[in-house]
Amino acid sequence: MTALLATRLKTSLKACRLLLATLALVGLAALAQPASAQQPNAPQPNSVNPTASSVKEDQLLQQMRIIHGRGTIPDAKSYNLEQPAGRDWRQFHEVTLPWIGAIAVLGMLAALVLFYLIRGMVKVVAGRSGRTILRFNALERFVHWMTASCFIVLALSGLNITFGKRLLLPLIGADTFATWSQWAKYAHNFLSFPFTLGVVVILLMWIAWNLPSKVDLEWLKEGGGIVGDKHPPAQRFNAGQKMIYWIVVVGGGLVAATGYLMMFPFYLTDIAGMQLAQIVHGVVALLFVAAMLGHIYIGTIGMEGAFEAMGTGEVDLNWAKQHHSLWVEQELAKPRGEAPPSRAAPHPAE
């Protein structure tokens, strides 16, 4: 009897142990469940992670250069959340452009000084004849000097924007420099109008004499008489002058177009367009300045008798024969002293 009881007790104890062990396992498992759910960055299975399906900044920045959205204020420019291209433009404006400008302008100045020291002034070989011939009439001279004087102010005020804070600001102080720059900006804006008008008139006024011809190839082959002592034949404008003409027309057109884009900001372009406009404006303008330094040189100390063409408009006949032989032939061949056919001859009173 006692033995049977003992066996029964043993089995029930075993059962109890098994039950306890099972309970413990289940309990552990139950405990383990919320513990894992509370780990950071591991959302509960039934919770919502809004960022999983939402737009992401790095992804948007990779996809497009501008993160654009919708806003509630009238200024549509403000709907761009991020436009990191500004940093590239900064690199251009603060590093690339000053280097381009310094190399172009200082390089041209150095080349001109060197050239002057080696070649000196190009003289009128046959000496002055004392007779003159009209090279540029009053309208041509007026348009030239209107454009030129505007260009000088535009160039200086433009150079001030890129180089002023590096060169002038330390000399004259922040307040004076800001005042000067403010007025320079006004001058830059307002003088752009007569300058642009001048470029347009120059385009129309002189295009007939500035189309490339075979004579130009010969002139260029001979070095234009700039290098060496030969004076190849040239028409009213030689190949070098034609180049200056096209630099003025194309360069002037580009700086005018991009300049007006900046003067009327965001009317026609977005931020990328504004940055591009400034890049084109800056590069073309600095190369333009360098080219005009060469033009000023050859028109003044570089060549005897050249300035008179734009000064009085009358050049010495020997100068003209030396530099523009074909043009002089044409001019001298023209019938002189006769009334132009369009004007009716005065009738004697009857």
Add this chain to the structure above:
Amino acid sequence: MARMKFLCDADRCIECNACVTACKNEHEVPWGINRRRVVTINDGRPGERSISMACMHCTDAPCQAVCPVNCFYTTADAVVLHSKDLCIGCGYCFYACPFGAPQYPKVGNFGSRGKMDKCTFCAGGPEADNSKAEYDKYGSNRLAEGKLPLCAEMCSTKSLLAGDNDIIAQIYKERVVKRGYGSGAWGWQTAYRETIAS
């Protein structure tokens, strides 16, 4: 010194535009200029996000670098400010800014621009703190009064945080840990070349 920053928690921004309004009112910002704005991306579609954006007071600020008259300066708290007395309204800071922060009142013909205006982190300008001249040009100087920018202070969901980098980054990190997600500090990579791991 503190490194002042803005942080917009995009998971919290509800596009209420109260920050925009508070800023305009606090500083008497001229008509047509909004120093702060809310931009909504993918508006009305799944995954849309609204972000409140203003000047981020960048590290090595591009506006400061490109200014032709050097009218910008960075304060000891790393707030990027400028002098309206020196500004010539050339518009270059807008071309350089990654966040479109600088704005200009139209003062004349040909779209000519007046003195640039932008978020000051409620820190005024170069004039004496809380002087009338400072208020007229730049708005109030809350930082000088020991207060943080109003836009963030009154943000109803506390989405917009303003203050020292270490503190606001810590707040944001704790939020991300607690709720289990975060879409990151918008603009930080662009403005500071750093981000908050989320």
